[in-house]
Amino acid sequence: MKKYNPKKIEPKWRKEWEEMDVFRARDKSKKIKCYLLVEFPYPSGEGLHVGHCRGYVALDILARKKRMQGFNVLFPMGWDAFGLPTENFAVKVGIHPAIVTKRNTANFKRQEKKLGLSFDWLREIKTTDPDYYKWTQWIFLQLFKKGLAYKIKMPINWCPSCKIGLANEEVVEGKCERCGYNAVRKEREQWMLKITKYAERLIQDLELVDYPERVKIAQKEWIGKSEGWEVEFKIPNLLNSALLQKSGGKLKIPVFTTRADTLFGCTYLVLAPENPLIEQLKDKIINYKFVEQYIKESKKKIEKERLSESREKTGIELKGIKAINPVNNREIPIFVADYVLMSYGTGAIMAVPGHDQRDFDFAKKYNLPIIDVIKPTEKPTEIRVSIVKPYRNQGLSKAYEGEGVLINSGRFTGMKSEDARERITEWLIKKGLAKKATHYKLRDWIFSRQRYWGEPIPMIKCEKCGWQSVSEKDLPIKLPKVKEYRPSETGESPLAKAEKWVKTNCPKCGTLAKRETDVMPNWAGSNWYYLRYCDPKNDKKLAGDNLLKKWMPVDWYNGGMEHTTLHLLYSRFIYKFLWDIGAVPKSVGPEPYKKRTSHGIILGGGGIKMSKSRGNVVNPDEVIKNYGADTLRIYEMFMGPFEQMIPWDTKGVKGARRFLEKTWWLKEKTNNSKQITDNKELECLIHKTIKKVGDDIESLKFNTAVSALMILANELDKQEEISLVHYLLFLTLLSPFAPHITEELWERAGLKGFCCQQKWPKYDEKLIKQETINLIVQINGKVRDKIEIKAGISEEGVKDIVLKSKKMIKWIENKEIKKIIFVPDKLINFVL
């Protein structure tokens, strides 16, 4: 037999599979469906990364195994091809983004094919294809119709380098996520999506899905639900004033709190600089000039900067007005400070310096009264207990934020804080001064990008009629060809310069109107792509009901940990919306992905992140050239736990290749008779391996699955002669991991058909049980001996054997046996 030469055999089998259409998902098959999904990649210029391969190979193994088990598997692939890097690259080298994209996807596809991934390529989709983004635009129209898309002038995070508006999620440490440039604040009209309307359901429905606990936690925290109360603080100067009348009696300050039990300790209020109340009250504010100045300063800073810049709090009092604490009618001052956010709660807080560290810091700085109203129940500190006077300005350097018993709280004094917040609010609600409220950290989603390479937002602005949606029959609104796709200095989308394209007629009144020139963000296309795979060629609907019913929901979705809070949340939101409006049949259920897993990233040598600048990027092409695709697959699965991040080790690749070499040469030892050589031990090992490999694949423990296959190969290698049956079993088990070599060996063993189309072997529970067992003998829990016995011997029997053995006599002699612990077929422990 000739040497193992992956360069020759791998292309051969890929061609055969393709010609025989082996991996096609059958729309009409009666077999049970299994929809396995990997995140479709953004086809960057750098090409496929070994990190991509890890997730793809893992689900490919699963797909191959499921097919062998008789499932009708849908395992598709596509391209999330709109996006900034492509556009930036295009700007840099002066080639149109469409051409760059075409080139990059071709390269990705070539690389993926070389890995032997069993995708159904007939379902390939591309988000930049008008036939695809027609439906992305259609979804936007539906959102608009239902009032979930709206345009609003708002301060956005602006990257002066990319000249683009950024979502909060895209600003990392005050910097643009892509280029690292400092983001600034800029007012712009932006399309927004009301994801906040779905906040509650996005939390609740996590109960229905099988995601890793940490992913669920991350999503919940991102949404950030907190339940509390809105409490009203009146402004006494305004009671009966003309201003109050003008506003219809609405001029009061609502405040959101989860700690209503600390209300008696509230000594001032703080408003966010953007709070519109300040503007409304400006006639009453004596020092409005200074206040205005402060607001101007803080507006310049982007939000993240404002929060992280320094812990030192700043603010200014609104002189001339006061608020009234509803629990004790005490007059308290009002401040503006930028540590309070307009985007959370009501844009105003009640400050309780005794029991909130931020308020405490602020109160210290501006010398405001601090009142303790909660006494810790456990470990009472002497200062806390001794407080009698309501005011305290010196002493403690920290606020007590825990629970306890109320003090200085009128008739609520002595009550437990947990109960007090209910009681106090009940009382206030009766008086009409409070109501229950729930707030979320999650904000609406900025959906406009002032760029070229994205889906045009299908909206028209008419001077008379306002924003009008494009008629559905006019979709897709194709991205026009422009000469200049660089973003303009004004921050307007490059599409604004495509005058002919911009000019259109109002769908309502027919007069001259303008198209929206903003495009959608990256996420738009990836929100719903898994639906399109079910019916990729449909031109009547985003996907037909019957096919959605057939394939959805996704049974298993694997992707990167970095997408847990963005893509995963966004796509669940859009899915729910589509389900609500009936674009997805009701029977599919409210969640798109039944199960989600994520792979750990692959680090470069030395445990640092792979990056071009560090020069430690491993290119899969190189590995395949030197070792073969099967080796790469085996190594990536063997390197360590799937969900854990792990450094790449070139030496480790060798081990994977050696294993395949060994597999190759096992063929030489195989006899051609169907007779099974009588070898109980080997038989047992084989059945154990069948069980182990099968179970491990299902629970993503690929590393131990490969290890089990290696053990079996080593054992087979020790045999004088291997019977064909055993050999074929081994090949079948190995086939999902190393599909090319097993196919070749299958053929060389003189068998017809494909190895990858064999039935997945079943194990025999009876054969797994060993006949003889190494039983552990312990004295006081320490291993003193191992004895070989027949399986199934009773405690008495084992005891007899042990007590007679010379080795054990010296331990047990002259000592009293207090207790014996016996685990059948495993262990006996003598307690002396």
Add this chain to the structure above:
RNA sequence: GCCCGGGUGGUGGAAAGGUAUACACGCAACACUUAAAAUGUUGUGAGCUUUCAAGCUCGUGUGGGUUCGAUUCCCACCCCGGGCACCA
């Protein structure tokens, strides 16, 4: 600060509360070879005793606890990685 991971040989890692270090890498010795590579065989946690056959002690970040028995469960702490961060 908070929330998630994770600390096991020289390295990646394996262990339903029951033989700690499977499997692989690396290293060492030997075999094959003119030689090297490749391959194969053997050894490989630390320390001690030693009649060379083995035996003992210690060992899974640290300190306690539960248990006949803990890498695994509980409590406290230390270190590393990731995420979130003035969210009222």
